[in-house]
Structures are given as C-alpha cells and as structure tokens.
Amino acid sequence: MEFFVTLVQVLDSTIRLATPLLLACLAGLYSERAGIFDIGLEGKMLMSAFFSAAVAAVTGSVWLGLMAGIGASLILSALHGVASITFRGNQLISGVAINFLASGLTVLIAQSWFQQGGRTPSLFGGGRFEPISFPFAEALDAAPIIGPVYSELLSGHSILVYVAFLMVPLTWWVLYRTRFGLRLRAVGENPAAVDTAGVSVVGLRFAAVAICGVLCGIAGAYLATALQAGFVKEMTAGRGFIALAALIFAKWRPWHAMWACLLFGLLQAIALRFQNIDLGGIIIPVQVMDALPYILTVVILAGFVGKAIPPRAGGEPYVKER
Amino acid sequence: MTVPAIELKGISKAFGPVQANKDISISVAPGTIHGIIGENGAGKSTLMSILYGFYKADKGEIWINGTKTDIPDSQAAIASGIGMVFQHFKLVENFTVLENIVLGAEDGGMLAPSLAKARKELKALEEEYELFVDPDKRIDEIGVGRQQRVEILKALYRKAEILILDEPTGVLTPSEADQLFRILHRLREEGKTIILITHKLREIMEATDTVSVMRRGQMTATVKTAETSPQELAELMVGRKVLLQVDKVPAQPGKPILEIENLRVVDEAGVERVKGIDLTVRAGEIVGIAGVAGNGQSELLEVLGGMRPGQGTIRLNGTPLALSGHGSDGQARRAQGIAHVPEDRQREGLIMDFHAWENVAFGYHRDPAYKRGLFMDNAALRADTERKIEKFDVRPPNAWLTAKNFSGGNQQKIVVAREIERNPDLLLVGQPTRGVDIGAIEFIHKQIVALRDQGKAILLVSVELEEIFSLSDRIAVMFDGHIMGERLPHETDEKELGLLMAGVAGEAA
Numbered sequence: 001m002e003f004f005v006t007l008v009q010v011l012d013s014t015i016r017l018a019t020p021l022l023l024a025c026l027a028g029l030y031s032e033r034a035g036i037f038d039i040g041l042e043g044k045m046l047m048s049a050f051f052s053a054a055v056a057a058v059t060g061s062v063w064l065g066l067m068a069g070i071g072a073s074l075i076l077s078a079l080h081g082v083a084s085i086t087f088r089g090n091q092l093i094s095g096v097a098i099n100f101l102a103s104g105l106t107v108l109i110a111q112s113w114f115q116q117g118g119r120t121p122s123l124f125g126g127g128r129f130e131p132i133s134f135p136f137a138e139a140l141d142a143a144p145i146i147g148p149v150y151s152e153l154l155s156g157h158s159i160l161v162y163v164a165f166l167m168v169p170l171t172w173w174v175l176y177r178t179r180f181g182l183r184l185r186a187v188g189e190n191p192a193a194v195d196t197a198g199v200s201v202v203g204l205r206f207a208a209v210a211i212c213g214v215l216c217g218i219a220g221a222y223l224a225t226a227l228q229a230g231f232v233k234e235m236t237a238g239r240g241f242i243a244l245a246a247l248i249f250a251k252w253r254p255w256h257a258m259w260a261c262l263l264f265g266l267l268q269a270i271a272l273r274f275q276n277i278d279l280g281g282i283i284i285p286v287q288v289m290d291a292l293p294y295i296l297t298v299v300i301l302a303g304f305v306g307k308a309i310p311p312r313a314g315g316e317p318y319v320k321e322r
Numbered sequence: 323m324t325v326p327a328i329e330l331k332g333i334s335k336a337f338g339p340v341q342a343n344k345d346i347s348i349s350v351a352p353g354t355i356h357g358i359i360g361e362n363g364a365g366k367s368t369l370m371s372i373l374y375g376f377y378k379a380d381k382g383e384i385w386i387n388g389t390k391t392d393i394p395d396s397q398a399a400i401a402s403g404i405g406m407v408f409q410h411f412k413l414v415e416n417f418t419v420l421e422n423i424v425l426g427a428e429d430g431g432m433l434a435p436s437l438a439k440a441r442k443e444l445k446a447l448e449e450e451y452e453l454f455v456d457p458d459k460r461i462d463e464i465g466v467g468r469q470q471r472v473e474i475l476k477a478l479y480r481k482a483e484i485l486i487l488d489e490p491t492g493v494l495t496p497s498e499a500d501q502l503f504r505i506l507h508r509l510r511e512e513g514k515t516i517i518l519i520t521h522k523l524r525e526i527m528e529a530t531d532t533v534s535v536m537r538r539g540q541m542t543a544t545v546k547t548a549e550t551s552p553q554e555l556a557e558l559m560v561g562r563k564v565l566l567q568v569d570k571v572p573a574q575p576g577k578p579i580l581e582i583e584n585l586r587v588v589d590e591a592g593v594e595r596v597k598g599i600d601l602t603v604r605a606g607e608i609v610g611i612a613g614v615a616g617n618g619q620s621e622l623l624e625v626l627g628g629m630r631p632g633q634g635t636i637r638l639n640g641t642p643l644a645l646s647g648h649g650s651d652g653q654a655r656r657a658q659g660i661a662h663v664p665e666d667r668q669r670e671g672l673i674m675d676f677h678a679w680e681n682v683a684f685g686y687h688r689d690p691a692y693k694r695g696l697f698m699d700n701a702a703l704r705a706d707t708e709r710k711i712e713k714f715d716v717r718p719p720n721a722w723l724t725a726k727n728f729s730g731g732n733q734q735k736i737v738v739a740r741e742i743e744r745n746p747d748l749l750l751v752g753q754p755t756r757g758v759d760i761g762a763i764e765f766i767h768k769q770i771v772a773l774r775d776q777g778k779a780i781l782l783v784s785v786e787l788e789e790i791f792s793l794s795d796r797i798a799v800m801f802d803g804h805i806m807g808e809r810l811p812h813e814t815d816e817k818e819l820g821l822l823m824a825g826v827a828g829e830a831a
Contacts, residue, residue, distance in 0.1 A: 179428040179436065186414045186425050193412040196374075197426025197476075198397035312415070320376060 008148045010269050015157065016227060017272075018265025019164045020045065020219045020236075024243035025250070025257045026167050027215035033175070033252060034208030035188035035313040039095035040080055041216055042240025043102030048073040048220025050106040053120040053231035054113060056127040062225050065127065069224075070217030076102065077213025085205045088317030099240075107233050120224075120231040129158035129226035158226040160218060167215070171254040184208055188311030191318040201318050216240075238294065245297045248308050267293040325388040327352040327484055327515040328373070333382035335368055342368040344539045346382070350484075350532075355506060355516045357526040357547065360536030361559055361759035362730055366519050369536070370486050374406045375399040386484070400427075405477020409489040411469050413461045419472050420444070420457040423479050440479065447478050451508050467498040474505065485509065486517045491525060495614050496787065496820035503529045521760075523552040524788070535559055560760050570771045573795035576605035579779035580626075580748050585634035587621040587803075595621040596632065597803035603748065608770065608780040610794030612787060613823050618803040619783045620665055623752050626781070627662035628655035629670070639747060656685050661741035663734075665752030665783065671737040674726040678716070679707035681725050682740050710739040715765065731762030738766055748779045755789060767793060787816055801825040 024041045031038040048069035056065030076098050083094040107118035114120055134155035141151040175181040183204055187194045191201045223239075224231045242264050250256035271289040278284075326349040335343040342365045350356045360366045371377045373384065375393040384391050386402050393399050399406070413422050420437055423444065428436040441457055448454050453471050461469060470490065477485055487506075491499040506516055506529060518530055526533050527547060534544040535558040543558050557563055580603040587596035596618045603609045611619050625632035631646035638658055644650040655662065662685075664670035672681045683692060683703055692703045707721040714735045716728070725733055734754065741749065751770060755763040770793060774780055784790050790797055791811050799806045799822035806822040 177433050179431050179433060182421060182425060182428070182433055186417065189414045189416060190412065192410075193414050193422070193425065196396055196406065196408065196412040198395070198400045199426045 004145075005148065006273075008152050010266070010273050012153050012156075013269040013272060014262060014265040015153070015161060016265075017268045018261045019157075019161045020223050020227065020239055021243050021246060021264055022164045022258060022261040023160075023167070023215050023219035023222065024240055025246045025261050026164075026171050026254065027212040027219065028244055028247045029171065029250075029252055029254060029257060030184070030208045030215070031212035032247065032314055033188045033311055034184050034205050035191060035311055035316065035318070036080070036084055036205055036209055036212075037091045037095070037315045038080065038209075038212060039092060039241070039244065040076065040098035040102075041212075041243055042236050042238065043095075043099035044073040044076045044213060044216035045220035045223065045240050046099075046106055046234070046236045047076055047102040048217040049224040049235055050110060050120070050220075050231045052217075052221035053123060053224035054110070056123055056225050057114075057121045057230070060126050062123075062127055062129055065225050066218070066221045069221035070214055073217030073220060074210065074213040077209050077216070081206050081209040084317065085202055085209070088319065091315050091317075103234065106231070110231065110233075118233045123225060123229045127225065128229055129160055129222070131156045131158055132162070158222070160222040160226055163218065164222075165258070168254050168258045175254065180207075185311075188313055191313050195318070195320065205318075242293065242297055245301055248310075249300055249304075251308050252311065264293060264297065267296055324351060326350055326385070327387060328517075329385040330369075330373070331383040331385065333369065333372060333379045333384075335372060335377060335379050341539050343372070343379070346536075346539075346541045348534055348541060348544065350515055350517065352387075352483075352515050353510060353513050354531040355510055355518060355529055357530035357533040358517060358519045358536060359521060359523070359526050359533060359555060359559060361521060361761070362757055363759065364536040364559070365539040366536055367488060368539075370406070370488060370517070370519060373399065373486065374404060400480050400482075403481060403483040405474075405480060405482025405485050407470065407473040407477065407485065407487045407490060409492060411466075411473055413469060413472060415462040416460060418458050418460055419455050419464070419475075422461060422472055423457075423476050427480050443479060444475065447475060450512065451478070451505060453478075453505060466493045467495075467501065470494070470502065471505070482514075484515045484517070486519070488519045489521070490518070491520070491522065493615070495823055496816055497824060499525075522788075523555055526555065527552055537561055556760060568767045568771060568792045571775070573607045573774065575607040575795070576777060578602050579605050579639060580781065581635075581637040581640075583635040583637075585622070585625065585632055585636065587618070587625055587630065587632040589621065589630075595803055596625070598634070599800075599803075599805045601798060601805065603779040603781050605747075605779055606774055606777045607795040608774050608782055608793050610782045610784065610790040610797045611800055612784070612790045612797055612819055613800035615785050617800045617823075619800050620752070622800075623662070623665065623750050623781075623783050626655070626660060626748075627664065627750050628652040628660075629664075652685060653688070656744070656746075659747035660750060661744050661746035661748070662750040663737050663741050663752060663754055665756075667730075667733055667737050672725040672733060675724055677722055677724055678711065678728070678736055679704045679721040681736060682707040682710060682721075684740070686740070686744065710736075710743055713743075714739040714769070729759070730757040731759045734758050734766060735762060738769060742769055742773055745776075746778065748781065749773060750781050750783075752783045753785065754782070755784075755786070763789075787819060790819075791816075799823055 024045055028038055028041050051072040052065040052069030055068035056062045080094050080098060083089040084091040110118045110120060137151035137155040141147045175185065183194060183199055187201055187204045194204065195201050223235055246257060246260035246264055249260040271292050275286045275289060276283055328350045330346055330348045333343050333346040346369060358366050368377065372379045373393065375395040375398050378394065384393055391402050393402065420440055424436050424440045429439060430436065444457055453475055455468050455471050490502060494502060509516060520526060530547045532544060533547050533555065535542045535555060537559055582599060582601040584598045584600060585596055586594065586598050589595050613619050621630065624630045625645065628651045631650065633645060636643045636645060638660065643658060668674055692699050704721050711719050711721060716732050716735045728736065754766050770780060782793055794811055796808060797811055798808045799819055801823060802825060
C-alpha cells in the first residue's frame, strides 16, 4: 500500500512537470509542422514566465498575468516570424537570439522593477493559479485505489494542466480534420504547392508561429504562477529544449508528443522524489538524479528515436520560384 | 471570328537591366492547343508566370474570354479559369492524391466533406478525360507520369478552362509522353484551351494547332503548325540556320579503350543501382546510354568518374582501375586519362560562386602548369581560361565572372572546355545539353564529335532520345541497373528503344 501511495504521488507530480513540456512541445509542433524551426521555445517560455509573474504580483490577478505572459511570448514570436518568414533569415540564429534576449532581459527588468536579485516577489492568493478540486474528491479519497487516483492524480491540478492535456486531442483534430490543418501540414512539406494553389504561405506560417507564441506563453505562465509562486532567474531550466527533444521523439505527432512529454515528466518526478538513492552501500548523489532527465534526453534521441523525418521544408525560407 | 480564350496585348517585363519580355502580343483561340517554343532564357517561363500571377507585368494587358483581367496572384489566375502544370510538380509528397487535389480548393473549414466531394468529382473527371489515378495512393508511391496527371486533375478540379503546361515531357518516357498527348487531345475535344511550352520541336509538331516562337524576350512569329517545319521553327528560335542533325562521318572504332565487366554499384542506402553490367567503348566511337532517369546511368558515370565506389572490373587501355580506396577518386581518374562532364553542372561541375577561371582549375589544380613554387600561378590559370573561353565561344568572354552569372549553355561550355581540352583517352558526358539552348547544343555536339574523330572514346549518358540518336555510334539502353540491349542507331527507332527503356526485353539483349 505504501508503494501505491508513492506511485500515485510520483505520477501526480509527473503530470505537473509534464504540463509545461507538453505546452511547449505542442507549440513547437505547430511551428515546425508549418516549416518554421523554433529553438526559441525556451526563450519565449522564460519571457512569459517573468511577465506573467510580474503582472500577477503587481495586480494581484493571475489572469492578467497570464495575458501578459502570452503577450510577451507573442512579441518574441512576431520577432521570429519577421526574421525568418518576412526577411527569410536563418531560423536557428533567430531562435538563438531570442533565447539570449529572454535570458538577459528577464533578469534585467526584474532587478530594475523589484530589486530582489532578479526575481519577482512571491505570489499568493489571486496571484496564483489554485488547484481545482473535482466534485466529491474529498469524499472519495478514502476509497481504495479509485480514491487516490481520482482525488490526487486527476483532481487537484490548476486549470492550465487541464488546458494542456485538452490541447492534445484538439491539436490532433485541427491538424488532421480541418482545412487549416491540411494547409499547415502542406506548407511545412512543400510551400510551393500551397503557393501555386493560391494560398498565402506567409499568412499560414505567421498563423502557425502565432499559435506557437500563445502556447509558449501559457507554458511560461504555468511555470511561474502555478507550478511555482513567482519568477526566478532561468526558471525554465532547459524545458524548451527538452520539449524540442520530445517533439522529435514524437516525430511531430500530437498524441506521441503527449506520451513523450509524460515520459520526460516522469523522469523529472523521479529525480525530485528520490534525491539520494542507497544501492547496497553506494550512495548515488543527488546531482546524478537531477541530471538524469537530461542524460536520458540525449540517450533517447541518440538511440531510440529511429529515423525521425522532419517536415521536408522545415528550416528553409520560402522563395518563390518559377 | 470567335473571341480568343486568351489575349495578351503588349506585355513587357524587365528584371533590372534584363528585358525578359518585350511587347509581347499573342492570341489563343478557344479549344486549341497552342505551342510556345523558344530557347532557354527566351522568356517563355516569365510570360507564363505573368499569366499565372507570379510576376506582375510592367506594361500590357491580359484579356480572358474577351474581358480585360488583372492577375495579381495565383488565386486570381485560378479564379479566371487558368490552371498551370509546372515543370517541377507542386505536390506534397506525403499527402494522398485526393489531399493534393483538395489543397487550396476546400469547401469550408472541415476536411471530411471536402474530401468526399472531391472523391466524387474526381471520379467524374476520370471518366470524362480518361485520367485514371488512385485517389488514396500517396504521391511518393506513384510514378512521375501519374504525378503529372494529378497536376492536371488539380487544375481541372479548380474548373480550369485554360491549361498551361511548362515543359511537360522532360521527366516522361516516350510512351508516357504519348499518353500525355492523348490526354491533351482529349481535353481539346472537350473544349479546353491548352498552352504547351517546350523547347522540343518534335512535340510542337505532334501536339499543337498553332505555335508561337520566342527569341530573346520577343515573339518572333506565330504560325499554324501544319504550315511550318521543324527546320523553319529552329531557325526562328535561334535567328539563323541551324543543323538539327549532327554532321558526322561514320565512326571508325579502334581498339577497346574502356572495358567494363560485371560492374555492380550499391548506393548509400544499400540499394543496388547497377546490377552487373558489361560494356566496351572503343577508340573513335561514341557509345550512348539511353534510359529514363534513375535506372543506374548516373551511378555508372559516377563510378567511372571516381565519385563513388563500385565492384567488378573496369579496364582503361587494358589496365585495371581501382574502384574504391586509393586511386579511385576524381583526381586520380583524370590522371588516368578519364575526363568527366558530370550530369549536374551546377552541383558537380562548377562552384557557382567562384570565378570562371577558378572553375577551370577544378580537377586539374595540381597541374604543374598552374603552379609557381608553393603557390598557384593564377596568372597562368587566367591566361589558360581566356584561351579556352575564346576557343569555346563562351559569352560573355570574361574570366572574372562567377559561374552563376553565365547562362546554362555557357556554364556547360566552361565545363566541356575544361574537360575536352585535356585531351583525355575517355570522355564521360552526362546530360551535356540539359537546360542548354539550341545554339550551344549544336556547338557542344560538334566538340564531342571532333574529339571522337581524334580517336578518343566517348561514353554519353542522356535522357534525351534525340540526343542519343544524333550523337551515338552505338546505343545501350539501361533499365533497373541492367543493360537491356545494344543497338546501332540506324537499325533501331524510338519505339524499340522506348520499350527497352520501359524494361521490355528485346530479342537480342
């Protein structure tokens, strides 16, 4: 029974930790399916994390914070779009620039506004997303098996967690069942086909990049206002890059993206839960456990993905040809 | 008189200082096939791009069915009933046929009703025009002939009344091309208007009702096809008399120069591309290898040219050559006496951002003549380049231009000059006139024949049957990595070669 309680706890934190990964991963999915590679997911999340925390701290409203986070992320998205779609610049360089920009700017503004060493004040009350309790969660808690699963695992997360997981079927549906999805997939594979069919390549790609911005914004706001209570320096901690790894692992498919993010979330949850492991006298230090998700990211990408074929026109600016 | 389906009035378009189209007027009657012929760079594609909304004309008017029409983008062209089949298909390879047809012409935001409607309409179109394709196959699962039908169906699904085809037969086998022409005739019977852009005289003569000739951005003539001849059209295209047939004396083959025995080539993906072929090329003869692109010809050339390893035996003048490792690279091959004009001049023959004189050094950069002490003797190299430029009539005659600033024909002349002037025992030539204008084709063919007459061996690979016929002293046909048979040009015809190219074995292989 003790094992079962531990399991539920680990899975519960898996869901919390997978949420920002999943949002960022789906954000990358929209962008990359449209042929715009985006390694700036990290930067957008970070920018959003700061602005959502800052606005939530000042106004006391987490919803205004969320809006500010999405707005900040969208501005970076627009920058990426203008650089790589309008001016046909190199998408990787633009992404790197956005990451640097976010990393420096967040700390600088945080220090100038709040003078707390590059962090925002701690959020409380209406400044944070509170867990939502499902009906009867309390009453069912005592029931065996079902109880903990319902009241701990499924119930008791913030609204953004449910948003993230609902985005998975929604993304699948958009991608494979709608006109927009067909065009989005086409523009990432062969923009010339879309162009000659009389559809705007630039318009589609900007739409995709904007969706990416919104989702990254939610991911960043989740980090600062739900998972934690406030912004701290570099709080994304490489999640944008792990999301990219998950995207490749999932071969750019929404349901697979969810499973990949849950796997990476599980690794992080295990690292958090089991800090020092005693293996017959040999103690595995906490640093190894903390590094585990990142090490496994490399191992999975190097060894287990197989052949991941990215969208064919990915990374290439579209130049109209006769 | 009926109202023309398309009428262009005084269309002009300049790109910087280059006048791509100059005061072009043309009138196409409905229900006819109208050919537009001209050399590369004559402005055919620019004109059609204006008609399809890719470019905006500087001056001039477009009238469609008697109404003056503005075509600012492809959407407007489609709305005016114009459909275009590009030379390089604009299809999404991992989509199904149906998805490709629907893309951009969906009904409403949901996909399912659009696909259902398209499936029904496709069936009707298929029956009406005998254009059969499986709607649920993915594009990368069907051959190029079928892919082209998908492009045509795409246009018809968008209710195109005017169909423009840009160099449609470049990727087709002769029998696929014949099928295409049957489809086009069928479309004409149904009242569609077709514009066929090509540089192949034979197609114009076979398929069109009227033909317009373009030269250097201008429309030089419009004539009824029945009242003209290939000779006359060629002269109108080039502006002077041209020899359509290469003038050459019968070959006098000498001793074997190149002997290939049981050559096998496996590519990077582990696929066997060349499956054990035997071939001999003698001194003083041109052996042409015919075949649809992708049947092992490229790999054969690349092994001989030192660009990839192979297994088997290759002898040059009786001496076996290394097929992998030391002594099998491109530089070694050139030292052994094999010169190579590669198939893709822009990727394998030249560095497009380098000057002409730098490009002339490639493969021969260790030549003592280009050396002074530890350094390159650039002055000597430039002098040598200028001599070659003059001899091969490269225009403009400027060794300091970068390769990309020459036209296709002149780029090819630079490559041919570099290789032929080395006086090799064996010359490998891949697609020597792909994307090259008629004037330059004539010149390059003459140079190849002249080298043969000096007693050198030449191995030619070309997907243009016309070129194979006019140059070769002996023809070998490749299909699926095998040589299907060898024929003498005067003892065979396009039909027989076409069958061999499609893998139907002849009686004496």
